[in-house]
Amino acid sequence: MLLLLDTQPGDEIIMPSYTFVSTANAFVRVPVFVDIREDTLNIDERLIEVAITPRTKAIAPVHHAGISCDMDAIMSITKRHHLKVVEDAAQVLCHLRALPKKSPFNDLLFTMI
Numbered sequence: 001m002l003l004l005l006d007t008q009p010g011d012e013i014i015m016p017s018y019t020f021v022s023t024a025n026a027f028v029r030v031p032v033f034v035d036i037r038e039d040t041l042n043i044d045e046r047l048i049e050v051a052i053t054p055r056t057k058a059i060a061p062v063h064h065a066g067i068s069c070d071m072d073a074i075m076s077i078t079k080r081h082h083l084k085v086v087e088d089a090a091q092v093l094c095h096l097r098a099l100p101k102k103s104p105f106n107d108l109l110f111t112m113i
């Protein structure tokens with residue numbers, strides 16, 4: 001992920017506070033944890049914008065336990081702030097079957113199993 005996103009020391013990656021440690025490890029850069037929603041346990045998209053700083057490089061939504069994040073809201077934020085989106089899809093393998101070969105909304109989508 002380091003090379004793919006061309007991140008530098010000090011760059012920040014926004015991700016949910018509730019996830020597996022591998023989400024943060026994949027980036028090697030500074031994780032900025034954003035609280036999750038009570039209903040889906042996914043990142044709370046309403047709290048993302050206040051976590052963005054000039055060092056923010058990407059947002060890493062994690063689709064928890066087969067439930068998708070609100071990608072419409074997240075994509076709208078990333079477009080406004082010119083950020084990359086890297087989805088952690090480790091917990092949505094069955095869901096992926098229904099997606100086209102290239103996901104329509106992300107820059108990168110990864111699974112690590």
Ligand SMILES: Cc1ncc(COP(=O)(O)O)c(C=O)c1O
Nearest residue numbers: 019020022023062088090112113
């Ligand atoms: C959210 C999340 N990301 C990534 C992974 C994969 O981690 P690893 O490749 O270290 O096994 C998992 C595995 O459970 C996970 O739950």
